[in-house]
Amino acid sequence: MLYKHVWRRTTHIKIIQKQNDQIKNWCLFLYCSFVLIFIIRLVNIIIAHKIGNVSNDNLWMPALVWIAIFVKIILSPEILFGYDILNKTINSTTEKMVLNSVWNIEGTSLPISSNKDKKLEEKMKSLLMVYLHQIEELSFHTHTFRNPDLTIDDIAATLKIPNSHIHYIIKFHCNESFSDYKKIVRINDATKLLENGYLINHTVESLALKVGFSSYNTFIIAFKTITGVTTQEYVKRF
Structure with a gap:
């Protein structure tokens, strides 16, 4: 089921593809861990049978593997809970960006070649985080994106931000197209x-x-691409 419906599932939305890859890596990690534990226990049993002495001296080896699994779960809860974690994050009030994987904060998604964009780049350095928080506030705490004809210029007008600034952010600091970003929000x-x-x-x-x-x-x-389930399957959770 995983191989057919998750591991081989492809999408043009980068954040969803990244989540699919995480699920695949997590499954492989667990599988390899369980195989390793099985081999360790099997070797212990064979050795104990040959020497005629059942000892628990080597139990620390599978225990280390279980500790590694436990730490992995703690550090990567989104792998277990997927889109539900994303929803809870969006609902919470936080200083951090909601869609970290969507926004490219450290650099630009595309190389900047024109002198006009280079000049704008210098101006945007101090404004980028402010603008991104405003865009996410508009995205997840208003009904702006319910407008089927919503454009980047509409967002600029609503936030009272220069059109060139918003276009710059979507072009150089967003890892998704504006069309895909609207899908995620909706x-x-x-x-x-x-x-x-x-x-x-x-x-x-x-x-x-x-x-x-x-x-x-x-x-x-x-809906199926982003959440991984149909609307009816999603409703059954609640």
Whole structure:
């Protein structure tokens, strides 16, 4: 099931592909760990059988492997919980960026060649984090992205930020296209509505239109790609 539905699943949305790769690496890590524990125990049993003495002196070896697994789980909870962790992070009030993997803060996603963009780069260094927080606030705490015709210029106008600044951020500091970024925000909006019982009195088609998708099929594909499940499967969790 993992091989067919997760490991070989591809998507053009980079953040989702990264999560799929994490799941694959996590499964391989666990599998190799369990095989290692099995081999250690098997060798111990064979040695004990040959010398006729059952000893627990070597139990520390599989114990170390279990400790490594435990530490890995603590350090990487998103691998176990996936999109649910992303939702909780978005809901929490924090100084950190919500979509760290979407924004390229340390550098630029593309090389800057034009003199105009180079001049803007110097000006944006002190403003970048402020702008990114404002964009995420608009994305996850307002209904702005429910507008199906939303453009980058609309965001600039709403935030009262120069158009050139927003275009610069999306072009050079966003690892996703603006189209894919809108999908991520809208699917998050959809999951919140589902969790609050939206489908009790409404249809999936109306949900797609409400959060800003222009068609039902586009919404269904984006929802399954980003969350890994269908809308009905998502509702069953709650």
